[in-house]
Amino acid sequence: MTGWDGDVYTRPVAPMDTWFLLYPDAVAGIIQVFVEGTGTIDPDRLAEAVEAASEACPGTRLVREGRTWVDSGVAPPLRVVDGSRLDRTAFTGMPVLHDRMPETGPPCEVLLLTGSPTTVVFRADHAALDGKGVLVWVEDVFRVLRGERPRGASSELTEADVIAGAPPPSGTALVSDLEWPSALGAAPPHRTGLFWRRRTVDGAHPALVAKIASALTRYVGRPVGRFMVPVDLRRHAPDIRSTGNLITNLLYEASAEDDWHTAHERLLTLLAGNVDLLSGVDPSLSRVPLETARPRIAALDGFSARSNRYPALAMLSHLGRIDLAELSTDTFHATTLYPLPSSGPIGPPELNFVECGGRTEITIGWHDSPGTARRAEELLDVLADVLSPGRNRTWAGNDTDRPLAREGTVVEQFRAQVARTPDSVVLTGPEGEISYAELDRRSDAVAAELVDRGLGPDALVGLLAGRTVAAMAGIWGILKAGAAYLPLDPGQPDARLADLVTDAGVTTCLAEREHAGRTAIPGECAAVVLEDVAASGRRVPAAPVAPDDLAYVIYTSGSTGRPKGVEIQHRALSTFVSWATRIYEVGPDTRFPLFSSLAFDLSNTAIFLPVLAGGSVALVPDELDHLVLRDVLENLGATALKLTPTHLDLIGRLGLRPTGFRTVIAGGELLRGPVARRAQETFGEGCRIFNEYGPTETTVGCMTWTFDPDRDGGAVSVPIGVPTDNTRIHLLDADRRFVEPGEVGEMYLSGAQLARGYRGRPDLDRERFVTLADGTRAYRSGDLARMLPSGVLESAGRDDEQLKINGYRIEPAEVARALEEHPSVTRAFAVGRARGEDRTLCAYVVPGGGGEVDVDALTEHVRALLPRYMVPSVISVVREIPRTGNGKVDVSRLPDPFTGAAGEPSDGERRDEVEEAVATIWSTTLAVPADRIAGDADFHRLGGDSAALLAMLATVSREVVGKDQEQEFMSHLPTIVRRPTLSWVSELVRRSRHTPV
Template structure:
C-alpha cells in the first residue's frame, strides 16, 4: 500500500520518473497535450462543471507538490477560453499558451484545459504537467470529462500506485544498465543553439495500421540513411496489472533498435520480443532519483543537456509514442462530435525529437515535435512524407481516372437552363403521352402557376414540398413549379401506403403538398397538418413567380431511401449537384433536341431524374408512361412512343430481352441501380442494335443519380459475370478503402468512398447518419461511404463485387432488411423477425425472405398484408417463413445458413397428386411458372403462390408475358392483362390459369 493511501486526502510520493521532470529547465515546458477537434460546441459552463466532477474522480488532475509528495489541492484545473482562429492546426503557430509550463516554481496547478472557440466548431486541448501524468493518465482523465459531459458517471482513477510499486508487483526481471549513450543523431538534425521555440507538424493518414510503431521506426531509419535505427518507445506498464486506474506516470522507455534493410515484419518481431521478455519493466529510471538533491540534479542534467545540444548527440533517433486507438464516441457529446484526437509531443533534456501516433476511428494521426531552426520544419514534413508513404503508399491513394476536373458544359442551375430552353424553343414539344403533346411554353406556364401558388403560401428557399402524383403532365409542371419557387420537391410514390407517405412528409417537414385529384382524398399527410393543393385547380395565368433567385447551394429535391434503423432517410440534393450531373450526362449520353426519354418508373426513384431533366434541358422531350409497366405497356413504350433513349434497371432490361420486344431507333440505353450481367447487356445490344450504346451506370442516391458509367463492349464484356462500372464522371472521384480504413492496392477489393461535386448535402434531419456515412479522408476530402464493394481492373476501370453489409437491391431500390423486420415486428402476433436477401434457385438475383417467431397465431397472408400496408410494394418479402426460433451463431448473430430454405412451396407429394388432375391450360401455365421460377413443375399445386416461390415484380411480368404469348394469344393479350389487379391480389397458379382460360375462350377477363 502506497504512502498516504489510508488518508482521506489523495497523495502519493514523487516517483523516480516524475522526479526527472522536476529538474527540467524553465525553457522546456514538459507538458503533455491532447488535442480534441470536433464538430459542434462544448459549453464553457458545462465544461467547467465536468472538469470539476471528473477531477474529483481523478484526483491526480488536482495535484500540487509538497516536498517530494504530490498532494490533492482540491482545486479543479481551470478552463481557459481562446479564440479558435488564433491557432493554425497544422503548424500550431499563434498560441503561446501551448508553450507555457505548468506548476512552475511556486507549486501551482499541474493541469489545465484550453477551449478554442469558433463559430462552427470548438477544439479542446487537455494539458498536464508530465511530472504528474503520462499520456495514458491524461487520456483517462479526459475520457472522464467527456463522460460527465454526456451525463454519465465518471469511472475515476483513484489508485495511488507508483512506478516502483507497480514494477515490484509485476516481478521485474533483473535490472540492466539501460542508460543510453549520447552518441546518436536525431531524426531531424541537431537542436539549434540558443533559445528556440518547440514546433509541431502533423500528418493524418487513412486507416488503422497494425505494427504501427515498427512501420514508423523502419521509415525513419531508412529516411535517415542508417544501417540501424535506435528509438525510445514509451510503454504503459499498466498492462501488467489490469484494472489499475491511475493518472500517474507508469511508463518506461525501453530501447528499440531496427535494421534499415529489414522489413517492418522483422521490426515488429523485435518489438514484441522486448515486450514479451519484460524489457520494458527493466528499463526503469534510477529508483534513488527522488532522494537526490534536486538543485544538484538539475545542474548535472543541464550540463549533459548542453553537451548533447553542442555535439548534436542524443539518446536515440527519436522517441516513438503510440497513444493507442481512440473511439470517436469517447470524446463526443450530444452537441459535440469528435472528428479527431491527437497529441502534441514534447522533448526533455538529452531527448531526441518525439513522434506521436494516435489511431482515431479509421484514421491515424502522426505528430512530430522538435526545436524550431533553419529548415527543421521542412525536414519534419519530409519525414512525415516518408512515414505516410510507408503506411499508405501513394500508388494506392492516387488513381489516374480520378483526375476528373472539368468546367461544366451547361451553365446555371436546372431552373436557369429550363428558362433558357423555353425562350429558345417555346413551341417545341416537351411532353408526349396519353394527355397529348405539351409544348415548352405550355409546360412553363403550368409550372409558373404552381410556383405562384407556392409563393403565395410562403414557400421559398430550402422549403420542402411534397408531390403525390403519377407520371403525368401535372407532375412535370409541379416539379418545375416547385423549383421555380426556390423550394425542393419531395416525390411521393402513389403505390406506397398512406401511413408511410405521411411519415415521409412529416420527416421532411413539408407544410405544403401538391397532389393530383385522384389522390387528394388519401390520408397521406401527417396529423400535425399539411396544406394539400390539388394540381388540377391551378390554372395558368399571366402571373409569374417574381424575385426568386435559385442558387447552386439551394436544395432541389429530397428522395427517401430505406434505413438500416427501420426509419427511411431523406437524401438532400442541391442544385449544384444536379447541375453537375446534367452537364456530364448530357454530353456522355449524346442527349440533344432530338432525344426522347420515356418516363415509366416512379418519381420517387432517382433513376427517373435522368428522364425528367436531361431531354427537356437539351430541347428534347419526355414520353410520359402513366400506366404501371407490364409487357404490353413496355411494348407500346419501346415501339410506339417515339422514344430513342432509355434509363432502367438491369432487371427490367433483362425482362425486355426476354419478352420478344422489337425496339427501333434507340441511341442510348442506360442500365443502373443493380449489377449488370454481361449476358444481359449482350442480349440488349443485339436487341437494340449496334448503333445503340448500352451503358452500365453506377450511382447511389447520395451521389445524385449516377457518378460512374461504362459503355458495354460486346467484344470483351459479353461473358463477364458483371459489366465493369467504369470510371468516375466529371468532377467525381472514387476511392477504394479496405475494412481497416486503408486504401487498397489495385486488384484488391475495397469499399467505394465517393467524392466530388455530386455528393448530397446529407440526410434530412439525421446528423447521426450524416456523420456515419458522409465522412472525410485523411486529406480532408469529404466522401460518402457507399457500402458497395469494387476492385480496380488492369484496364484502370472499376468492377462492382457486391456489398459489405446486409443491404439488398430490389428492382434497383436499396432495401435495408432491418426496416422490413421492424415492420413485421409491429404486428402483435410477431415476437421477433429477421429479414435477409437470398438468391432464388436458378437465378442470380436476391429476393427478400422473412423469418418470424410468433407469440400468437397468425397466417402468412396476414403478415404479408400487414407489411404491405406499411411499406412500398418492393419491400414486401417474397417469402415469409414461421420458425420456432431464430438460430444464432456464437456471436449471437442470426445464423442464416441454419435457416430453413424458403423456396420449398407445397409438399411435393400433394403437388404431384394435383398435377395429374390438371387441365390443359393449368398444365401450360404450370410449365411457364416452372421455367420462370426455376422450380420443379411437379411441386406446383393449384394454390402455389407466385411470390412465395421467390417471384418478384420483374419475374411476374415475365411470367404474364409468357402466358399471354403461349396460352392466351396476341388477340386476347390486352384482355388478359386487364385482369392484372386480380392477379396481384391472388397470384396463385389456379387464379392465373382461370383468368387465362376465360380469356382464351373469349369469355373476357374475370374480375376476381
C-alpha cells in the same frame, strides 16, 4: 506510503515525475491534447464539466509540496482563446502552446479555441500526468458534458508500485547510452523552444510503431535503428484508473532489412518478456535534490546536443485507438484527436501517433533550429507514403475536374430553355403534347401558390403524384419557388407515406386530385390539389435559387429499420445534368420515356436531361408490364432509355424489337455481361449501352462505362467504369486504408455531386459521410469494387446485407422491423436468398408465445407498411433465428425457403388444358418440373421475382391467352401480384379467353 491523507488525496513525487521536473526552462514539458470537431461547446458548461471531471480525477488538481503531490481542491482553469490564427499543421500563431504550467496552481488547464473547427486543448504538466492519464480526464470531461457520471481516476499507485506488483521480467533490458544521432540531425546547443508538425494519414495501421521504426531506420540510412517506445505500465494492472505517470521508455531496435511483420514480432517479444519493467527511471533520482540534479542534467543535455548523440534515433509514442464517440456530445461531434510532443533533455525527436475516426494522426516535435522543421516535414512525407503509398491513392480516373457546360441551377437553365424554344414539345402522354411555354406557365402558377404560403429556400414540399403533366409542373414549380420537393409514390401504402411526410417535417403537400384525400397526408400537413393550382395562371417574380439550396429529398431504405431522406442540393443536381447531358449526347431530338417512380432517383435522368437540352419526355403513367414496355419501345418515339438491368434483361426475354434508340442506360444494380450483350443485339449496333453506377447520396449517377460486346460481353459483370465530371472514387479497406491496385475495397465517393446529408439524421451523417486525411468529404457507399488492369473499376458486391432488387435499395432490417410489428411475431429476419443468378427477398419469423402465424395475413400486414418491392417473396415460420458464435444470424442454418414450395398435385387433382399449358410455362420460367407443381403453388415461393413474373405472364398472354384478349388478362395484374398461384393464374386465363372482344 501513498494514498489519502484524511480527505485529501496525496502521493509521493515518483522517479518518473522527478525526471519531468528537471526539464530546462526553455522546454515547457507540457502534454497538450487537441480535440477538434464540428458543432459548438458552451464555455460555461465546459467549465462545469472540467470542475466535475477534475473532482473525480484529483490528479488534475495537484500541487507539489516538497516531495509530495497534494490535491489543491482547485479545478483546472478554462481559458477561451482566439484560435483563428492557429496553423494546425505547424502550430504557429498561438504562443500559449509554449507556456509552462504555473508552479503554484493545478497542473492542468483547458483552452477553448474560437474559430473553426471547434477545438478544446487539454494541457497538463508532464510531471504530474502522463498521456494516458490525460485521456482518462478528457473522456470524463465529455462524459459530464453528455450528462453522464464521470468514471474517475483516484488510484494512488506510482510506477514503482506497479513494477513491484507486476510479473518479473524474463527478457534483458537494452543498455541506455548516448551513441545514436538524431533522426533530424543536430539540435541547437542552447534550447530556444520547440517546433511541431502534423500529418494525417488515412486508415488505422496494425503494428504502427514497428512500421514507423523500420521506415525511420531506412530513412536515416542505418542497418539498425534504436528507438525509445513509451510503454503504459497500466497493462500490468488493468483494473486501476490513474492519471499519474505510469510509463516507462522501452528501448527497441529495428533492422532496415526487416519487413514490418518481423519488426513487430521483435517488439511483441520484448513486451511479452516484460522488459518494460526494467526501463524505468533510476529510483535514486527521487532522492537527489532538484537544485543538484538540474545542473547535472543540463550539462549532459548540452553535451548530447553538441555531439548529436542520444539514447535513440527517435521516440515513438502511440497513444492508442480512440473512439471519437466518447469525445462527442449532443451539440459537438469530435472529428479527430492528436497530441503535441514534448521533447525533454537528452531526448531525441518525438513522434506521437493516434488512430481515430478512420485516420492516423502523426505529430512530430523537437527543439527548434534552422533546417530541423524542414527535415521533419520531409520525414513525415516519407512516413505517410510508407503507411499510405501514393500508388494506391493516385488513380488517373480521378482526374475529373471540368467546368460545367452550362452555368446556373436547373431552374435558370429551364427558364433559358423556355426562352429559346417556347413552342417546342416538352411532354407527351395521355394529355397530348405540352409545349415548353405551357409547362412554364403551369409551373409558374405552382410557384406562386408556394410563395404565397411562405415556402422558399430549403423548405420541403411533398409531391404526391404519378408520372403526369401535373407532376412535372409540380416539380418545376417547387424548384422555381426556391423550395425543394419530396416525391411520394402513390403506389406505396398510406402509412409509409405519412411516416415519410412526418419524418421530413413537410407542412405542405401538392397532391393530384385522386390522392388529395388519402391518409398518406397527415392532418398537420396542408394538402393542396395540384391540378387546381397549376391551372390558376398566376405568375410571380423569379425566386433566387442558390447552388447550396436544397433541390429534392428522396427516401431510401434504412439499415436501422427506418427509411432515411437523402438531401440533394442544386449544385449536385446541375453538376450531374452537365456531365450526363454531355456523355449521353442529349439534345433537342432526344426523347426519354418516364416510366419509373418519381421517388426512385433513376427517374431524374428522364425528368431533367431532355428538358434542359430542348428535348422531350414521354410520360408513361401506367405500371410496367409487357404491354406497357412494348408500347414504350415501339410507339412513343423514344430515342433514349434509362432502366434497371432487370428490366433490360426482361426486354430480351420478351423478344421485343425496339427501333430508333441511340442511348440505353442501365443503372441501379449489377449489369451482367450476357444481359448487356443481348441488349446490344436487341437495340442494334447503332445504340450505345451504358452501365451507370451511383447511389442516391451521389445524385443519380457518378460513374459510367460504355459497353463493348467484344470486350465486355463475356464478363460476369460489366465494369462500372470511371467517375463522372468533378467526382472522385477511392477504394479503402475495412481499416480505411487505400487498397493496392487489383484488391477489393469499399468505394468512398467524393466531389460536387455529394449529398448534403440525411435529413434530420446527424448520427447517420457521421457514420456515412466521413472526412479523409486530406480533408476530402466522402460518402461510404458500402459498395465494393476492384481496379481492373485496364484502369477501370468493376463491382464486387456489398460489404453488408443491403440488397438491390429491380434497382431499389432494400435494407433487410427495415423489412424485419415491419414484420415484428405484427402481434403474432416476436422476432424476424430478412435476407436475400440466391435463386439462379438472382436474389429473392425472403423472411423468417418466430411466432410469439408458442402460437401460430398466418403467413397470408402477415403478408397483407407488410403490404400495408412497405412498398411493394420490399414485401418478401417468401415468409417462412421457424422456431428460432440461429446465431453464430459472435451473435450474427447464421444464414446457413436457416431452412431453404423454396424447398417443397411447388408441392405436388394430389391424386384427385386433374388439370385441364389451360392449367397444363400455364404449368409448362412456369416450369420453363422457374426450372421446376411441371408435374411437380401443385395448383396452390405460389410463383414467388418457387423463387420467381417480379421480373420473372412479368416474363411468365407475357408468355402466358402470347401462347395461351392470345393477342386479342391479353389486354383483358393483364388488367388483372394487381390481383395476380397478391395471389400468384398456378390455379388463380389459370382461372384468369379462362375468364379472359371467354371475354368478348
